[in-house]
Amino acid sequence: MISHAMNARHTDVATSVAAEASGESAPWLPAKGMRTSAVRDSVLFREGDEARSCYRIQSGAIRVVKVLADGRRYVADFFLPGDVVGFDCGDTYEYTAEAIVDTELVRYPRPLIEARFEENPAAGRRLLDVTLQRLAAAQSQMLLLGRMNAMERVATFLLNLERRLGAKESVDRTIPLAMTRADIADHLGLTLETVSRMLNQLKRDGTIGLPDPHRISVLKPQRLERMACAGGH
Amino acid sequence: MISHAMNARHTDVATSVAAEASGESAPWLPAKGMRTSAVRDSVLFREGDEARSCYRIQSGAIRVVKVLADGRRYVADFFLPGDVVGFDCGDTYEYTAEAIVDTELVRYPRPLIEARFEENPAAGRRLLDVTLQRLAAAQSQMLLLGRMNAMERVATFLLNLERRLGAKESVDRTIPLAMTRADIADHLGLTLETVSRMLNQLKRDGTIGLPDPHRISVLKPQRLERMACAGGH
DNA sequence: CGGAGTATTGAAACCTATCAACAATTGTGG
DNA sequence: CCACAATTGTTGATAGGTTTCAATACTCCG
Structure with missing residues (x-):
């Protein structure tokens, strides 16, 4: 794993x-x-x-x-x-x-x-800032769940995850996925089959690589960003 | 779209x-x-x-x-x-x-x-509490957007709105709707047509009444709660 | 009263879910 | 270390809920 x-x-x-x-x-x-x-x-x-x-x-x-x-x-x-x-x-x-x-x-x-x-x-103020950031992230996620199609959701998810992991974790733009397809599906409001289909479609495109089910390498970041949605925030 | x-x-x-x-x-x-x-x-x-x-x-x-x-x-x-x-x-x-x-x-x-x-x-602490409450509400909304069908979304929305307005605003369990069907649709991740269909289906059921497009009376609250979803929070 | 915006309703299309079979991977125990 | 069992992932066919497109009715105000 x-x-x-x-x-x-x-x-x-x-x-x-x-x-x-x-x-x-x-x-x-x-x-x-x-x-x-x-x-x-x-x-x-x-x-x-x-x-x-x-x-x-x-x-x-x-x-x-x-x-x-x-x-x-x-x-x-x-x-x-x-x-x-x-x-x-x-x-x-x-x-x-x-x-x-x-x-x-x-x-x-x-x-x-x-x-x-x-x-x-000041500690309380820091926590307030963190909570406000999480609220903003939740609002972006609601936009995703409410208005994006399956491919846009998956692409957005991958980009967000890569950003959160930071350059340190993802060597060579390869994202280590701890979670299963089912976890991702339940996060994106999709089924695990649809998540799998979208990932493999991106693989066929050459946009990403799937060395194994728990590792995703971003081969064409710009293309992924274009799929993520018709308009960034 | x-x-x-x-x-x-x-x-x-x-x-x-x-x-x-x-x-x-x-x-x-x-x-x-x-x-x-x-x-x-x-x-x-x-x-x-x-x-x-x-x-x-x-x-x-x-x-x-x-x-x-x-x-x-x-x-x-x-x-x-x-x-x-x-x-x-x-x-x-x-x-x-x-x-x-x-x-x-x-x-x-x-x-x-x-x-x-x-x-x-203490003022900062109060704002933190308010923000945490809004974050919790956002998480419930994500569950709605990610996993509920159209009818469950509309029913949940009506119940939430009634609760937020409080007894003072909704005389006789009648909710005054300031927003249009399009606003509701864009909040629930649906189209305005689907929202309209669900509301009129609830009206045919006898669950709610629609005296006019901007007023909804909850006739059978328990039935609405049952439609809201297969499992409360 | 009329006109613009809003809401309702119908029919067809589409995207995703569901169901099902199979492949790959992981972990276990011989 | 290999084989087996269990979990996880992939892929296909079909079905279904919502969306889309379209036409009509209603409501609110000027």
Whole structure:
């Protein structure tokens, strides 16, 4: 599957007590948190659970899902290394968070975060900015879901993912895909078959390469951007 | 494809200099702002404009739209009395805001709001909560756009709108619709014809009544909730 | 009262979903 | 290390829900 995917036993999320620096990517977090790991497909927290903690992703990937009673699923977002998942409004989580692959995280109890806001207003302001950015991203995603066709959705998704991973992760413009076709489909409001068809159509075009199902190399970025949609933001 | 270009009179937004209390609904705003009015279909601000102010709606309604180059449009949100529109991340607006009907607003310059955060951290915390709520609503909307069929979308929309308007506005469970079918369609990722068909199907069912195109009375709320989707949030 | 904008309704086309079969990959255990 | 089983991905044929195109009716205001 992917480099860091190890044995996928169904143990729960394991927590060690070692302290860990919060890292540069989220300056609004407390200085220390608990190192934690989650094996593939384990649930970090469930929609409706009491929101005790949030988590910064160290390595791996998390998906955040909302589910209808009959099983229809929407993947609201993917969280990649550096991202923080689990800070919601209210006392309960708004969605379920699951590990896509074996994932290393740092856990921060909510009370510690709230305390940090008291002592340091700038931290709260930083979180506000992050939240406003996520809201803007959500609005772009709604435009995608509401008004783009299958090919535009897939092309836009690939470009966004490449941008988020940054040059560091994607060597030679090759995107390491942690998630399955089903995850991508549930994120784009499509079926996994349609996602597969679009990817293979792009492959036949010569726009992308698919060395293996979990690696996508962007061969013709400009063409991909043109397919992404008839008008950037 | 679709391009509901709304070109009516293009008078600008008129501003009076009278001061006005910020009201109970948005305690994170400064105490005073400028009363302003916007006639139907006028543009409050445009995507990409420098974000100088935000606006609290006093009466009327605002729609917030994102547009693709070929004219396809998505209505990211409707803003109703009490709501505040225009506080985005970055220095420019993320979307275009237009008046759906003649609208009364109170304008707050961004520098004044920023200053208020400096002096009163609780104000910033309130805005964070509001923003987190809007993010949660956006995630529910993505589930709707990605995974619900036309009837479920329309039913969900009506229920949400009724809840937002509150008992005060909707006398006798009758929802006053400020927006057109095209606005609703662009908000639900449908065409205006499909929205019309779904509404009239609900009318034939006896689930709702349509006294006139801009008034919807909910006759059988439970049935509407059942149609809304196979699984509540 | 008339005219422009808005809403409704019908018929046909299209894109994507669904169903189904098969191929490829991954992980497991001999 | 290889073979097998399970999962994941690909591809094809068909069906179905929405869109598109078109015509007509309604509503609101000047």
